[in-house]
Amino acid sequence: MADLALSGPAGPRPKNRFSRANIFIYGTLLLVSVYYLLPLYVMVVTSLKGMPEIRLGNIFSPPVDITFEPWIKAWSSACTGLNCDGLSRGFWNSVRITIPSVILSIAVASVNGYALANWRFRGADLFFTILIFGAFIPYQVMIWPIVILLREMGLYTTLTGLVLVHTIFGMPILTLLFRNYFTSLPEELFKAARVDGAGFWGIYFRIMLPMSLPIFVVAMILQVTGIWNDFLFGVVYTKPDTYPMTVQLNNIVNSVQGVKEYNVNMAATLLTGLVPLIIYFVSGKLFVRGIAAGAVKG
Amino acid sequence: MADQTSVSIRNLDLSFGAVEVLKDLNLDIGAGEFLVLLGSSGCGKSTLLNCIAGLLEINAGQIHINGRNVTWEEPSARGIGMVFQSYALYPQMTVRGNLSFGLRNARVPKAEIARRVKEAAEILQIEPLLDRKPAALSGGQRQRVAIGRALVRHVDVFLFDEPLSNLDAKLRADLRVELKRLHDRLGNTMIYVTHDQIEAMTLADRIAIMRGGRIMQLASPGEIYNRPANRYVADFIGSPSMNFYEGHLTQDAQVFESGDFRVPLAAYPFDSAQPGGRPVTLGIRPEHVLTGPMAKTAPVAMGATVEMVEPMGSDTLVWARVAGLPLRLRMDGQAAVAPGDQLDIGLDLARAALFDAKTELRL
Numbered sequence: 001m002a003d004l005a006l007s008g009p010a011g012p013r014p015k016n017r018f019s020r021a022n023i024f025i026y027g028t029l030l031l032v033s034v035y036y037l038l039p040l041y042v043m044v045v046t047s048l049k050g051m052p053e054i055r056l057g058n059i060f061s062p063p064v065d066i067t068f069e070p071w072i073k074a075w076s077s078a079c080t081g082l083n084c085d086g087l088s089r090g091f092w093n094s095v096r097i098t099i100p101s102v103i104l105s106i107a108v109a110s111v112n113g114y115a116l117a118n119w120r121f122r123g124a125d126l127f128f129t130i131l132i133f134g135a136f137i138p139y140q141v142m143i144w145p146i147v148i149l150l151r152e153m154g155l156y157t158t159l160t161g162l163v164l165v166h167t168i169f170g171m172p173i174l175t176l177l178f179r180n181y182f183t184s185l186p187e188e189l190f191k192a193a194r195v196d197g198a199g200f201w202g203i204y205f206r207i208m209l210p211m212s213l214p215i216f217v218v219a220m221i222l223q224v225t226g227i228w229n230d231f232l233f234g235v236v237y238t239k240p241d242t243y244p245m246t247v248q249l250n251n252i253v254n255s256v257q258g259v260k261e262y263n264v265n266m267a268a269t270l271l272t273g274l275v276p277l278i279i280y281f282v283s284g285k286l287f288v289r290g291i292a293a294g295a296v297k298g
Numbered sequence: 299m300a301d302q303t304s305v306s307i308r309n310l311d312l313s314f315g316a317v318e319v320l321k322d323l324n325l326d327i328g329a330g331e332f333l334v335l336l337g338s339s340g341c342g343k344s345t346l347l348n349c350i351a352g353l354l355e356i357n358a359g360q361i362h363i364n365g366r367n368v369t370w371e372e373p374s375a376r377g378i379g380m381v382f383q384s385y386a387l388y389p390q391m392t393v394r395g396n397l398s399f400g401l402r403n404a405r406v407p408k409a410e411i412a413r414r415v416k417e418a419a420e421i422l423q424i425e426p427l428l429d430r431k432p433a434a435l436s437g438g439q440r441q442r443v444a445i446g447r448a449l450v451r452h453v454d455v456f457l458f459d460e461p462l463s464n465l466d467a468k469l470r471a472d473l474r475v476e477l478k479r480l481h482d483r484l485g486n487t488m489i490y491v492t493h494d495q496i497e498a499m500t501l502a503d504r505i506a507i508m509r510g511g512r513i514m515q516l517a518s519p520g521e522i523y524n525r526p527a528n529r530y531v532a533d534f535i536g537s538p539s540m541n542f543y544e545g546h547l548t549q550d551a552q553v554f555e556s557g558d559f560r561v562p563l564a565a566y567p568f569d570s571a572q573p574g575g576r577p578v579t580l581g582i583r584p585e586h587v588l589t590g591p592m593a594k595t596a597p598v599a600m601g602a603t604v605e606m607v608e609p610m611g612s613d614t615l616v617w618a619r620v621a622g623l624p625l626r627l628r629m630d631g632q633a634a635v636a637p638g639d640q641l642d643i644g645l646d647l648a649r650a651a652l653f654d655a656k657t658e659l660r661l
Contacts, residue, residue: 188386188459191353196400196447197374206399210390 047071047266054262070263074271078264080251081240087268090248093159094228094275097244101163102223105170106216112171113178114204118190128179135172143236150237157239165237166227174219181215182208217283225276245272302329303365304487305350305455310359312349312511319345320511323359327489329454332481334498335491337508338534343491346508347457350489351380364454374403376455379448383460385440387432393443394428400451411450418449421480438469445480458490462497474500495535499523507531524649529658532581532651538615538626540581544655549574554652556580559621565597565647568661577655584615587627588644596644602627604639616641 016022042059047070049063076086083089115121116128146165147156155161185208193203234244243251249272253265305327312320319342327333335343348354350361352373360369368376387396394415401411419425422442432440441461448456461477462470478501481488492498498505499519506516507530515527526532532540545556547563551574554561561580588596602625606617614629618641627643629635652661 186384186386188382188384189388191348191351191373192380192382192386192447193388193399194353195351195373195378195380196451197372197403198399202403207388 043266043270047263047270049263051259051261051263070261071267071271073261074252074264074268078252078261078268080243080248080255083240087245087248087252087271090243090245091271093238093242093248094245096159097162097166097234098224098227101166101170101227102220104163105167105174105223106219108167109171109174109219110178110212110216111204112175113180114182114208115200116175116179117182118187118203118208119200128175131172131175135176139169139232143232147236156237157242159238159242162233162237162242162244165233166230169233170223170226174223177219177222178212178215181212185211221279221283224279228275303327304329304331304363305489306360306362307346307350308360308362310346310349310361311357312345312354313357318511320349320356323511323513325506325513325516327487329487330485332488332490332501332503334502334505335489335508336493336495336498336505336534338493341508342511343493343508344459345511347380347459347489347491350455351378351457352376374400377453378455378457379451379453380457380459381441381444381448381461383463385432385437385444385464387440387443387447389432392429392431393424393435393446396432396443397428397446397450400447404451414450414452418446421449421483422446437465438473441465441473445477449484454487456486456488458488458492460492461490463492463494470497477501495537499535507534525660526581526651527660529579529581529653532653536583538584538628540583540651541587541625543580543582543623544577545580546577546655547572547574551575554578554580557622559623561598561645561647563647563652566650566652567648568652572661578661579653579655579658581651581653582625582645583649584626584628586646586649587625588646589627589629589633589641593642593644596646598645598647600643600645602641602643604635604637604641606637607635618643 045062046054046059048066048068050065050067050069053064074086075088075091077084078086112131116124150156150161150165153161155164189207190203193207198206229246230244231246231250234247235250238244238247249268252268303326305325307323307325310320310323311318323346325346335346337343345354349356350363352368352371356369360367362368363376363378373380388399391399397415397418398411401414406414415428416425419428422445424439424442424446427435427439427443432443435443441464444461458477462473465473474497481501490497490501502519504516504518505522507514507522509530515522515531517525517527522531522535526535529542533542543554543556543559545554545559547553548555551572552563554563593599600620602618602620604616604618608615608617609631611631613631614633614635616627616629616633616635618625618627620643625643635641653659654661
């Protein structure tokens with residue numbers, strides 16, 4: 001026995017790290033990542049160049065003379081139509097649209113989901129079916145009727161109107177998300193709370209909410225990125241003064257007068273994309289945990 | 299106290315869509331009684347408990363608790379406390395928070411809450427755990443907290459929904475004894491759902507055996523074991539389960555016949571005089587087959603051939619054949635038997651059971 005123990009590990013040696021298969025796998029992955037990141041690289045590099053350097057046409061070469069001038073111009077002085085205060089106006093509009101829309105839609109949808117998952121009132125299934133059906137109707141179909149609705153309510157071209165639209169359109173998918181999450185929580189907890197005398201709101205705020213952080217993070221990311229990146233509703237339901245950032249970006253990039261300022265365009269695009277990017281980085285871990293949370297019980 | 303009725307259920311009907319789960323169910327539970335609802339899964343026992351708790355809306359019938367019609371009351375207004383299989387402790391609250399949640403909802407004064415929490419914690423010996431979160435507790439401790447949550451509310455009726463099923467065997471036995479002590483000490487009415495017949499037999503004052511949404515028999519554990527009302531109950535209670543023989547009564551109703559297997563019924567306690575000549579089922583529990591010197595003197599004696607032996611320590615289970623029919627019998631743990639042995643056996647007919655083959659009711 002003792003001799004056997006000294007004879008060392010048995011079986012063939014583990015494979016070489018630089019085996020042909022490994023080189024192939026990592027090589028492919030590297031190639032695909034480079035291909036995917038190339039446009040981002042070009043954008044960052046171009047936004048840091050001056051116009052003379054851009055005219056040389058070497059789009060892949062790093063900037064010789066790093067300048068932040070295009071970023072400053074994109075933020076504060078690029079012209080769209082009559083306004084020459086850059087993207088800053090659109091940024092603040094987008095903030096004013098996104099924050100209330102996210103809060104409102106998540107607040108309503110989480111209560112919806114909770115009611116559908118736990119209180120199984122008469123007609124709950126029908127209500128849920130209609131709501132989910134709503135998620136599959138193309139937005140384009142509803143654009144015109146909503147214009148009329150908003151006009152009749154006196155909210156057309158206002159930020160309030162757009163917030164309302166975003167809240168409504170977020171409802172089906174968010175309700176589904178919350179309902180499925182609440183359904184995955186143990187039903188006996190809900191029963192115990194009812195025996196303990198907690199009512200509809202008591203159970204929601206004191207039992208369900210504290211257990212639901214992951215799904216709230218998921219919903220928040222979905223909504224922030226979705227509403228921030230929205231272009232269609234922004235362009236239809238607002239006017240130049242209240243344009244969100246995405247619409248303003250389009251107007252800067254697509255302006256026809258003068259020379260194309262590629263560096264300013266790139267900087268403006270990166271600025272617009274910064275908010276969703278930051279959200280992903282900050283909440284990445286929570287996001288993954290939230291997505292997984294629906295799958296594991298208890 | 300003992301004569302009072304604590305919970306009465308009248309003509310209760312419940313169906314989920316087209317599926318009838320409970321049918322015209324009637325049940326009276328005395329004050330201070332420990333009633334066990336026993337049955338295999340899907341028999342409606344947990345559903346019935348949820349109806350009593352008010353967590354399910356019933357389709358028809360009435361539920362009275364302590365003389366008050368609570369059929370349409372909220373669960374919290376019924377004077378019940380409930381303990382769940384999964385413990386259902388609020389994960390974000392400490393043990394103290396869990397215990398006091400119901401009292402805080404009922405706006406009980408702070409000093410009174412503190413007093414009751416302390417009292418319950420003392421009874422259940424969970425005082426050192428009061429400031430822990432449920433995640434930091436073992437299964438047994440969690441279930442104690444869950445019981446405590448019902449205890450602090452000073453309710454008349456405790457409802458238990460398979461509270462010990464998630465615990466390992468040893469802990470289950472310990473908590474079972476503790477529950478029995480708790481019942482002796484508190485004297486509350488307790489309704490306890492389980493599929494474990496040992497729990498039912500040891501804890502219950504009365505057992506209601508359920509099947510398909512109906513109560514098959516409602517009686518004391520002894521009565522259910524010794525005089526099962528029908529074949530289902532006879533088969534369900536007892537482990538290993540009863541031996542059953544399909545056969546018929548002779549014309550004079552004095553002998554049970556199944557091929558060569560003939561059992562004189564002189565010692566059988568018939569409920570009433572029975573007409574002979576019809577198909578019946580004879581049931582004999584493995585532990586009521588006599589062996590050794592007792593077998594020779596038994597009124598019904600015969601020979602059996604041992605086919606297989608299962609030693610279980612305290613006793614030995616023997617699979618044998620008598621007159622060509624299979625027979626399980628329980629012998630002493632020290633008994634020296636081997637496959638192929640010839641065994642003298644006797645049948646204790648006073649403790650046997652005869653069922654009508656068609657209605658499956660006891661004769």
